[in-house]
Amino acid sequence: MAAPPVRFDSSAVMPDQVPYATPALRLFARELGVDLTQVKGSGRGGRIVREDVQAFVKQALSAGSGARAAVGNGLNLLPWPEIDFAKFGAVEAQPLGKIKRATGANLARNWALIPHVTQHD
Numbered sequence: 001m002a003a004p005p006v007r008f009d010s011s012a013v014m015p016d017q018v019p020y021a022t023p024a025l026r027l028f029a030r031e032l033g034v035d036l037t038q039v040k041g042s043g044r045g046g047r048i049v050r051e052d053v054q055a056f057v058k059q060a061l062s063a064g065s066g067a068r069a070a071v072g073n074g075l076n077l078l079p080w081p082e083i084d085f086a087k088f089g090a091v092e093a094q095p096l097g098k099i100k101r102a103t104g105a106n107l108a109r110n111w112a113l114i115p116h117v118t119q120h121d
Helices: 023-032 050-063 098-113
Strands: none
Touching (some): 023 050
């Protein structure tokens, strides 16, 4: 007895509106952390051009912190949860030194960007 055919719905995989942009522009937008679905294209046929991305970034940066979410770091990471550490006892905040601030930022960036592979035999 043959198994029934499997139905595949591509709407769950593909977004409704795929931005109309060249691969080079997609790379440029990715480097800036711009979500192309939020950029309105001014090129022929609604194509997104480099000037559109640059204008979007300028507008987002000048608008303030509310619009900065659209121009992120390109990682699409979930925000850190807000934890009230005071419920565990007294909290003392100490400023980090210059070296710890620099290495901490680099460590966080590398942990998110560099592929980590583990192989078990």
